Amino acid sequence: MKLVRILRKATECRKSASISPTRLFSSRQIHSLPPESASFGIAFDIDGVILRGNIPIGGSSRALKRLYDDSGNLRIPYVFLTNGGGVPESKRAAELTKLLGVNILASQVIQGHSPFKQLVQRFENELIIAVGKGEPATVMSEYGFKNVLSVDEYASYFENIDPLAQYKNWTKQLTGNRNSSSREMDTIDDPCSQRVKAVFIVSDSVDWSRDIQVLCDILSTGGLPGREIASQPPLYLANDDLSYQGLFPTERLGMGAFRIALESIFNRIHPNVLKYTSYGKPNPTAFRNAENVLMQVVPSHSSHPENRGQHTFKTLYMIGDNPSVDINGARQAGLHWFSILTRTGVFKGEKNHANHPADLVVDNVEQAVAYILRKEGISS
Incomplete structure (x- = not known):
């Protein structure tokens, strides 16, 4: 009976239409984990989520700075998972560092090619x-x-x-x-x-x-x-x-x-x-590659010693603006992927996407990061 109640509660969460006043739409809830046992990573799309052209959007710079400690060291593992490209990953990382005001490594940039x-x-x-x-x-x-x-x-x-x-x-x-x-x-x-x-x-x-x-x-x-x-x-x-x-x-x-x-x-x-x-999203191999890269980020950046060397994530978050690419890909990648759709790019709808519904819909990436940190019990 306990399992039935849990499943019924999960079904009710999927039917939820909005979470006011921030205009968030959630079709799935995840359980918060205490900071000492949290094990999660984030994959950001770039175009339409972090940047439009070379202009930061959606509070992206502020959002990313929340993933670092006061000394500028990365405390939450994240990567950029983009279908874009055309330049070496090292050059793209340098460009993002300059535009966003945080230190981004070439190893954190996964491009379509x-x-x-x-x-x-x-x-x-x-x-x-x-x-x-x-x-x-x-x-x-x-x-x-x-x-x-x-x-x-x-x-x-x-x-x-x-x-x-x-x-x-x-x-x-x-x-x-x-x-x-x-x-x-x-x-x-x-x-x-x-x-x-x-x-x-x-x-x-x-x-x-x-x-x-x-x-x-x-x-x-x-x-x-x-x-x-x-x-x-x-x-x-x-x-x-x-x-x-x-x-x-x-x-x-x-x-x-x-x-x-x-x-x-x-x-x-x-x-x-x-x-x-x-190659690229929504191919599930792109998400497996992102997971492998995030595993390499954890040992050198995790703020929790017990997480260092750990090779599994309880939850991986994909933040994207394209339902058929970012959300569709995350849904195919496995249940440990939690998809977040922003309204700053390809998707501009009020409600969730009909064909490729995300687990959560938000106005911008800053709201997405705030949601993740709140659910994972991570203080700013």
Whole structure:
């Protein structure tokens, strides 16, 4: 009977519509744990939760400072789990540190393309192409890939591969400072005759028309543009987000939209359908990776000696703004993940999301952190 009462109480909590006056919506309650036995971690999305563009939102700076002690040492383990990227994790951590006023380590930043480093052993010495905004080739080189070219660099070797280049008014600088591995490769073999063994979409494409054209050339010819139809090389995407929240009032098309366009065109010109592998949220592996990283954060930052070296969490909190990505992913990751949806990004509804309901809905990340610390019995 006691179990029945507990289950009935949990069901009643899920039916709760709001918690005034802070406009919080909760579909699940968790039991508070005394500080001495608390074992939890937090994963923050960035775009639409912590930042909009490069502007902190939702009291994010104040919220993060609550996770540190008076000396500036981290007392609550947390990571950033974002589908965004385009720069090395160390550079992103430095940018976040400057914008938010807290010390953030590179190990606390998990970007959509971070799992690409797991493929180094397979493609370490092969020619690979990196696509996207920012510094995609630098990202891959830092992961350990030795023969990597950005799509900008690669396209520059092929005359007339982009038939619209003459109509584009913006300038493309081909990173005259190519990494040493690229320079060595140039002296060994001409990229035009060297087979591309894999393509990595590291971040959002800047030039859709050029990139779709070049990728179709690569993927339909077995990695040798201008040649006969052949088997497709592997294609990897850092995420499959259809949209994201930027500075514009409504969402912008993301990497998932680019993938749809590429796939539609490729499937019309190639006898076989496009094959690809997507990483990032809502893939459960992204959340398992975040959990592993949080385990590494605990030993060096936990304020409770008994938690050091502990390799399990009673609760992991995901704070995000995109129901289909952040919330959907957290719900798939396991019952120990507690999802919190903010109204500062993609989601702007008054009530919970119908298809991917979160465990809690709040106005902003500051409210989310306040809720977590209160439920875990952690004083400010």
